[in-house]
Amino acid sequence: MPSAPKPNGGPRHGARGRARREEILRGAMEVIAERGFRGSSLAAVAEKAGLTQQGLLHYFPTKDELLVAVLRQRDEWDTGGRPEAVEDEWTMLNLEAVVEANAARPELIRTFSALLGESVTEDHPAREYFHDRYRRTRRGMESVLRREWGERLPSGLTPAQAAPLLVAIMDGLQLQWLHEPEAVDLVDAYRNFVLLLDPEAAR
Template identity: 45%
Template sequence: MGTKDGAPAGKRGPYAKSKQRREDIVNAAYGVFAARGYRGGSLQDVADKVGMSQTSLLHYFPSKSELLLAVLERRDSVSGDGRPRDPEDSFVDAVIRQARFNETVPGVIELYTVLCAESITDNHPGRGYFTERYERLRRSYSRAFTALAGEGRLRPGVDPERAAASLVALWDGIQTQWLLAPESIDMAGCLRDYLELLVLPDHLAGAAGAVSSGPSR
């Protein structure tokens, strides 16, 4: 139902302001958690960055754990959650492209690395998120390696599940080293070297587009 002048009824102004406020809080928490971790970063730290009281912040996010989940969702939106952007990419190309993209968003990688390490501690609210994420990564990569094996492009003796777990471990480890010394580490190059040990060169026409599942980072 519209208003007298034809504009839709409702509190669009306050809603938009509230939505922007939530985004500001999440962005502030993103920086706080990346720098200090979930344990070390307090709600007061976040409130101070936004310029509001902790009581007001709790109006938008009733608990610190809820804020953390919002931050993790924000992280996924920035990284694209690793979904393939080009269906014509081969699996190897998709991994390298995602690694190159990650180099353009160091804050995202820093946040991920800090919170992932913290999540192994008791009662961390992000533990479920990272546990599920690793399971999803292993499944995705294992499917990709299995598909390559079906094309005759996976080297003999390579187990898709173990290769998938190793790729996850290598990627996380290389990212950590890159954060500490970005000028010394070629993250994408290291990943390509590993994958070229496992995957035979593309010798079949159209094989590059045969793998539909890309890296989820």
């Protein structure tokens, strides 16, 4: 077992440690995207990150800890490190910007989608994370929709009714796009869905 890092030092702390940690997470994303979580190994991630497996364990003592860190890193990138901003400040333009960013990072989306699909099994270590994430994301989308249109969207739906549909569109479009990027324009399809919520916006 690697020794625990000191509070103000050690491999997990400082700019160098943070940079190395991000390298590991990027390597993990690539490996998971290629093999899925169950087919991935710490040894494969360590090799991708240019470390020994023992070196990797200084940062992530278990595979499950690495998995959760990968998922949380993706959330940090999406929200700029401020997940509360989705509920408190974001607009539909912020959501469109996320969709545009996702279209430029297929490896990250492939990793997320692979983990999401696997997480529906009872014993998957990311099951609780995705359960909580979807609950939080629906709440955030409801807040965004309410800021945009008030208590009733032009389509007649309430923000609470439209929120799970918006989440489903964003995640579902990503799967179609990963399979056929030449046939599915991720950003354009998202904008078309927004027009269904507000047909007047097309005029």
